[in-house]
Amino acid sequence: MKPFDYQRAHDVAQAVATVAAEPGAVFLGGGTNLVDHLKLGITAPELLVDVTRLHLDEVEELGDGGVRIGAGVRNSDLAAHPLIRQRYPVLSEALLAGASGQLRNAATTGGNLLQRTRCVYFQDTTTPCNKREPGSGCSALGGYTRHHAIFGASEHCSATHPSDMAVAMLMLDAVVEVQGATGPRRVALADLHRLPGDRPQDDTILEHGDLITAVELPAAPIARRSRYRKVRDRASYAFALVSVAAAVEVADGRITEARLALGGVAHKPWRAERAESALRGAVADDEAFAAAAEAELARARPLEGNAVKLPLLRGAITAVLRDLCEEDSR
Amino acid sequence: METEIKLRINGERYSLRVDTRTTLLDALREGLGVTSTKKGCDHGQCGSCTVLLDGRRTLSCLTLAVTTDDTEIVTAEGLGGDNEPHPLHRAFIDNDAFQCGYCTPGQICSAAGMLTELDAGHPSAATPQGSEPRLDDDEIRERMSGNLCRCGAYSHIVSAIREVGGRA
Numbered sequence: 233m234k235p236f237d238y239q240r241a242h243d244v245a246q247a248v249a250t251v252a253a254e255p256g257a258v259f260l261g262g263g264t265n266l267v268d269h270l271k272l273g274i275t276a277p278e279l280l281v282d283v284t285r286l287h288l289d290e291v292e293e294l295g296d297g298g299v300r301i302g303a304g305v306r307n308s309d310l311a312a313h314p315l316i317r318q319r320y321p322v323l324s325e326a327l328l329a330g331a332s333g334q335l336r337n338a339a340t341t342g343g344n345l346l347q348r349t350r351c352v353y354f355q356d357t358t359t360p361c362n363k364r365e366p367g368s369g370c371s372a373l374g375g376y377t378r379h380h381a382i383f384g385a386s387e388h389c390s391a392t393h394p395s396d397m398a399v400a401m402l403m404l405d406a407v408v409e410v411q412g413a414t415g416p417r418r419v420a421l422a423d424l425h426r427l428p429g430d431r432p433q434d435d436t437i438l439e440h441g442d443l444i445t446a447v448e449l450p451a452a453p454i455a456r457r458s459r460y461r462k463v464r465d466r467a468s469y470a471f472a473l474v475s476v477a478a479a480v481e482v483a484d485g486r487i488t489e490a491r492l493a494l495g496g497v498a499h500k501p502w503r504a505e506r507a508e509s510a511l512r513g514a515v516a517d518d519e520a521f522a523a524a525a526e527a528e529l530a531r532a533r534p535l536e537g538n539a540v541k542l543p544l545l546r547g548a549i550t551a552v553l554r555d556l557c558e559e560d561s562r
Numbered sequence: 563m564e565t566e567i568k569l570r571i572n573g574e575r576y577s578l579r580v581d582t583r584t585t586l587l588d589a590l591r592e593g594l595g596v597t598s599t600k601k602g603c604d605h606g607q608c609g610s611c612t613v614l615l616d617g618r619r620t621l622s623c624l625t626l627a628v629t630t631d632d633t634e635i636v637t638a639e640g641l642g643g644d645n646e647p648h649p650l651h652r653a654f655i656d657n658d659a660f661q662c663g664y665c666t667p668g669q670i671c672s673a674a675g676m677l678t679e680l681d682a683g684h685p686s687a688a689t690p691q692g693s694e695p696r697l698d699d700d701e702i703r704e705r706m707s708g709n710l711c712r713c714g715a716y717s718h719i720v721s722a723i724r725e726v727g728g729r730a
Contacts, residue, residue: 235563238582238628260629267585267624268605280582282629308618312684321691328687332708333676334609337618338625459691468687468707 234276241281244288244411244445251281252413252441259283259443261343262306264335269348273357274364284340288445291315297451303342303409303444307397308333310341320449322458322477326400329462332469342444345398345408345424348435349391349499350471352376362388363432377537379471382545383498389432390535392496393425394471399495400460401447402503403477409446412439421447425500432499454479454489457559461552462495463544472496474545478552480511487511487520487557492549494528497541504528507549516557518550525549567631571596572640580627587611589627590637598639598667602710609709612668612675613637619675638667641674650674653722661713669709673723676705680727697727 238260241247251257256278260266269275288304291313299315310316311327331339339347353359353371360369372380372390380390398421406421424436438444458479464470475495481488490511492504507524514520525546534542568577571594580589587604590596590613602610604623611623614636622635642648650670653659660666680695688704689695702720711719 233583236582237563238565238626240629240631260626263626263629264606264621264624267626270583271605280626284629308679308684312679312682317685324685325687325691328685328689332609333679333686333705334612334619334621334672334708335606335624337675338620468704 233270233273236270236277237279239279239281241283241286244286244443247281247283247286248411248413248441248443250279251443254279255440257281261304261340262338264331264339265343265347272355274348274355283342283443288342294448294451299449301341301447301449303340303446305341306337307331307339307341307344308336311336318456320400320404320452320455320458322403322455322460322479323397323400323449325460326396326462326475326477329460329472329475330396341397341447344395345401345421345444345447346436346438347395350379350394351391352379354391363391363428366431366433372535374536377535378540379473379496380535380538381498382532382534382538382541383494383502384427385499385533385535386428386430386432388430389428389499391428391432391499393435393498393500394496395501396460396462396472396475396495398425399475399493399501400458400477401449402501403458403479403491403493404449404452404455407448407450408444409448410438410442411445412442416445418448421501422503428499435499452479454481454491457556458491459552459555461548461555463548474541474548476545476548476552478549478556480516480553480556482516482557485516487514487516490524490553492524492528494545497532497545504549506531511553516553518554521550521553522546524553565628567628569630569632570634572636582626582628584627585623586613586615586625586627586630586635587622590622590635593627596637596639599637600664600667602665602668607710608665608668609672610665610668612671612709614671614675617675617678619672636671638670641670648674649726650722653725654719657718657722657725658715659718659722660711660715665709665711665713669706669711669719672706672709673719673726676702677723677727680705697724699724702727
């Protein structure tokens with residue numbers, strides 16, 4: 233590990249100014265991903281600016297029924313928060329489906345959004361990887377791709393975004409508050425993460441020095457009945473092969489509104505807009521759920537090693553919709 | 563680059579100089595001789611290095627020591643000694659909840675943190691939506707999934723934790 237300096241930031245503006253002015257500086261949150269990257273040699277910053285004592289650790293109720301989550305709120309605290317459990321159960325479930333108790337106690341909301349792919353080649357510095365070393369090539373081409381993307385990949389990168397939390401937040405139309413060198417701004421979570429294209433090194437649209445300070449969840453009565461379903465290679469403590477965050481509203485046996493986001497399938501959390509459109513107005517039955525899954529899967533481009541994600545996704549989408557609609561009819 | 567930190571470990575105050583790259587795990591083991599905390603994978607995947615940081619179970623291998631200035635750390639030996647073992651120590655022995663014992667200090671710290679979380683009503687992935695968590699084997703297995711045991715003593719680890727949690 234290369235030597236680095238460490239500073240503990242005491243206010244947001246100072247933290248942002250420090251990192252923005254220093255190309256080799258990075259923010260340090262819970263460290264559960266970054267410290268591992270320092271050990272693996274994936275990154276070698278010259279300065280870590282610790283943002284965990286900036287008092288960004290509040291979960292506040294907004295006047296309009298929404299909730300504002302400070303970027304420093306730990307994953308475990310967010311999952312257990314009564315406002316989240318009542319209004320956005322899908323988010324609590326997604327958080328609890330990720331990592332382990334120890335990691336959730338350390339990992340922050342902002343850091344969870346900015347965690348990097350667990351692609352085995354990205355994490356192995358002895359192999360070429362366009363994301364880690366732009367232009368070096370992609371070892372996943374013809375390699376081990378069980379965990380790779382089926383939507384929106386490019387010839388340069390087929391890595392997936394590993395977060396569960398972000399999938400639920402995308403489904404909830406979350407908005408990210410960002411403090412940059414030129415001031416604060418708001419970014420829809422849907423616009424935060426990028427598809428790889430020919431710049432897989434850029435996971436997000438954020439600029440160097442930008443600090444996520446909060447995530448806002450708009451009021452969403454539909455989300456009071458919402459679920460997260462995750463499919464993985466072991467029963468707990470594993471990244472998703474596929475996951476589904478969903479909420480539906482049903483009236484007289486028909487789906488009036490549907491929201492669906494998918495995890496483990498793309499370089500970013502994936503909004504299943506085609507499935508959502510297929511569901512609106514449909515009779516809430518297994519046939520409609522399967523048709524919605526097919527509508528989304530029609531644009532999938534599986535690789536040799538991850539075609540298994542198609543039937544997994546079909547099953548997960550159908551199961552989560554069935555659960556929600558059965559609950560609704562009770 | 564070195565820096566000075568102050569922290570409490572198992573009730574004792576320490577002041578030490580650490581390289582900014584040093585993890586809390588290495589500071590405990592190499593710097594202070596607190597060797598109950600074990601290095602397994604050193605990448606946050608096995609749970610052997612679990613300690614209680616300000617009362618919360620945390621992986622010391624992914625925590626830079628420099629970030630722990632002014633915190634309180636409790637390790638497995640800090641929970642209780644030979645004369646006054648912690649109920650979890652006792653239950654792990656009574657239930658034969660280990661073979662080689664390497665993962666045990668991490669299992670015990672994790673179990674202590676987990677029982678506190680359960681007492682506070684924190685849900686887990688095994689808790690049905692809208693319900694309050696209850697200590698049962700599914701909850702224990704899910705909540706302890708971050709602690710691997712290569713000897714495979716899991717079923718007895720579950721019994722030991724159930725015994726202690728059931729007493730609370």
